[in-house]
Amino acid sequence: MANKKGITRRALLSGTAISIVPASSIAQSIGDESPSWMKTPGSSFNEYGFPSSQEKNTKREIFQPYEEYAPGSGVAMTPLEKLEGIITPNGLHFERSHNGVPNIDARQHELLIHGLVKNPLVFKMEDLLKYPMETKTYFIECGGNSFYNSNAFPIAIDRTCGSIHGLMSTSEWTGIPLKNILREAGVNKEALWLLAEGADSAAMSRSIPLEKALDDTLIALYQNGERIRPEQGYPMRLVVPGWEGNISIKWLRRIKLTKKPTYTKDETSKYSDLLANGKTLQFTFPMEVKSVITQPTAGPIPLKKGPIHITGLAWSGLGKIKKVEVSTDKGKTWKTADIDGANQPLSPVRFRFNWIWNGEECSIESRATDSKNNIQPQRKEWSIKYGLGHLYHNNSIQIWRITPDGKVFNEYDDLAQNEKWSEE
Numbered sequence: 539m540a541n542k543k544g545i546t547r548r549a550l551l552s553g554t555a556i557s558i559v560p561a562s563s564i565a566q567s568i569g570d571e572s573p574s575w576m577k578t579p580g581s582s583f584n585e586y587g588f589p590s591s592q593e594k595n596t597k598r599e600i601f602q603p604y605e606e607y608a609p610g611s612g613v614a615m616t617p618l619e620k621l622e623g624i625i626t627p628n629g630l631h632f633e634r635s636h637n638g639v640p641n642i643d644a645r646q647h648e649l650l651i652h653g654l655v656k657n658p659l660v661f662k663m664e665d666l667l668k669y670p671m672e673t674k675t676y677f678i679e680c681g682g683n684s685f686y687n688s689n690a691f692p693i694a695i696d697r698t699c700g701s702i703h704g705l706m707s708t709s710e711w712t713g714i715p716l717k718n719i720l721r722e723a724g725v726n727k728e729a730l731w732l733l734a735e736g737a738d739s740a741a742m743s744r745s746i747p748l749e750k751a752l753d754d755t756l757i758a759l760y761q762n763g764e765r766i767r768p769e770q771g772y773p774m775r776l777v778v779p780g781w782e783g784n785i786s787i788k789w790l791r792r793i794k795l796t797k798k799p800t801y802t803k804d805e806t807s808k809y810s811d812l813l814a815n816g817k818t819l820q821f822t823f824p825m826e827v828k829s830v831i832t833q834p835t836a837g838p839i840p841l842k843k844g845p846i847h848i849t850g851l852a853w854s855g856l857g858k859i860k861k862v863e864v865s866t867d868k869g870k871t872w873k874t875a876d877i878d879g880a881n882q883p884l885s886p887v888r889f890r891f892n893w894i895w896n897g898e899e900c901s902i903e904s905r906a907t908d909s910k911n912n913i914q915p916q917r918k919e920w921s922i923k924y925g926l927g928h929l930y931h932n933n934s935i936q937i938w939r940i941t942p943d944g945k946v947f948n949e950y951d952d953l954a955q956n957e958k959w960s961e962e
C-alpha cells in the first residue's frame with residue numbers, strides 16, 4: 539500500500555524508496571457513492587468453494603499429443619506466472635499422466651507390499667488412515683519440465699513462464715513415511731531396490747533405491763489439507779521428494795522389494811539422459827538446483843518503464859536454497875535477491891528483487907545456488923552436455939528479454955546456436 543508520498547512501507551523499511559502508484563490516484567478513485575455491490579445482500583454459502591469467476595484465466599495449459607487415441611496421455615501445466623507464494627492450489631497442480639486418471643473406488647483399492655520381505659502385507663485405505671502421519675512441503679517437478687528450452691528446441695520459442703516451466707508444483711503433503719510400512723513388512727537383507735507400481739491403465743512403474751525409500755519417501759494421502767485430488771493419485775501416491783516426478787508413483791497399488799532395479803518400460807527408453815558423446819545415463823534421480831522468474835514474464839500486457847517487482851521461485855532436489863541472484867544486464871553483474879518465508883529442504887522458496895527499468899532493451903534472469911553449493915547452469919553449459927533432442931533434467935537459467943516497447947520474450951544465451959539453426 540502506498541502512503542501519502544507514494545512510498546511503499548516495505549521500501550521505507552528496506553531503505554530503497556520505490557513509488558509504485560501515486561497516492562493521489564488512489565484517493566480520487568474512492569467517490570462519495572458506495573459501489574452497487576454494497577447495496578444488495580451478497581450471495582449465500584457454497585459447500586465447496588471456487589475461485590472468483592473473474593479469475594477464469596488462471597488455469598492449467600493442457601497439452602495432449604495423442605489426443606485422438608490416448609486423450610489421457612499428456613500434461614496440464616501450472617500457470618506459474620499467475621500464482622504467488624510457493625504453494626500450488628490443488629486445482630492448479632500440474633498433471634502428468636501417461637494414460638488418464640483411473641476412477642478408483644477408495645474402499646476397494648489395496649496396497650500390496652511383497653517381494654523380499656518377511657511378511658507380505660496388504661493395506662486398505664482404512665488401515666493406512668490409522669498410522670501416524672507427517673506433513674511436509676515438497677515440490678514435484680517432472681523430469682521433462684522446461685522441455686521447450688531443451689535440446690529438442692534449438693531456437694527459443696515464445697511462450698509464457700507456466701507453459702515452459704509449469705511441470706513443477708508444490709503442496710503440503712501429509713502421509714505415512716514409507717519406512718514405517720517397510721519396517722512392518724520386515725525388509726530382507728538382500729533387498730536393495732523396490733519396484734513401485736500405479737493402478738492406472740499405464741501401470742506406471744519405477745525402481746527406487748531402498749535407501750531413498752527408508753529416508754524421506756512418503757505414502758501421501760492428503761494434499762494441502764484435503765484428500766489427494768484424482769489427478770494427483772487419489773487415494774494414495776508416493777512422494778519421493780526432490781527426485782524426478784516420474785518416480786512419485788500415483789494411484790500406488792504395489793511395492794515389491796527386489797535385489798536389483800527392475801528396468802521397467804518407464805525407465806529404459808524414457809527418463810534416461812542422452813549425453814553429447816552418444817552414451818546414455820540410466821538413472822538420474824534428483825532434480826538439480828533451478829530458479830525461474832515468474833514475474834515479469836512473457837504475456838499480453840507490456841511492461842512500463844520505471845519500478846518493477848521481479849519475483850520467482852527457486853528449488854533444489856538436493857537440499858535447501860542458499861542464494862538466488864538476479865541479473866538485469868545479460869549476466870554481466872548479479873545481485874542477491876530477498877528470500878521470502880521459510881526455507882526448507884526440497885521445498886521451493888519465493889525470491890523478490892526490486893528493480894527500476896530505464897526503458898532500454900535488456901534481459902532479466904535468475905540464478906540459484908543450493909546448500910550443497912551447486913549453481914544453476916547457463917543454458918549453453920547445460921545444452922552442450924547432452925545429445926541432440928535431449929530434454930530431461932533441464933535446470934538451466936531462464937532469460938527473459940525485454941524490448942523497448944515493454945514486450946517480454948523467452949531467450950537463449952547461446953545466440954550463435956540460435957542463428958546456426960535458423961540458417962539450416
Ligand SMILES: Nc1nc2c(c(=O)[nH]1)N[C@H]1C(S)=C(S)[C@@H](COP(=O)(O)O)O[C@H]1N2
Binds near residue numbers: 636680770771
Ligand atoms: N501411476 C502413475 N504415476 C505417475 C504418472 C503416471 O502416469 N501414472 N506420471 C508420473 C510423472 S511423469 C510425473 S511428472 C508425476 C506427476 O505428478 P502430478 O500429475 O501429480 O503432478 O507423476 C508420476 N506418477
Ligand SMILES: [Mo]
Binds near residue numbers: 634679
Ligand atoms: Mo514426469
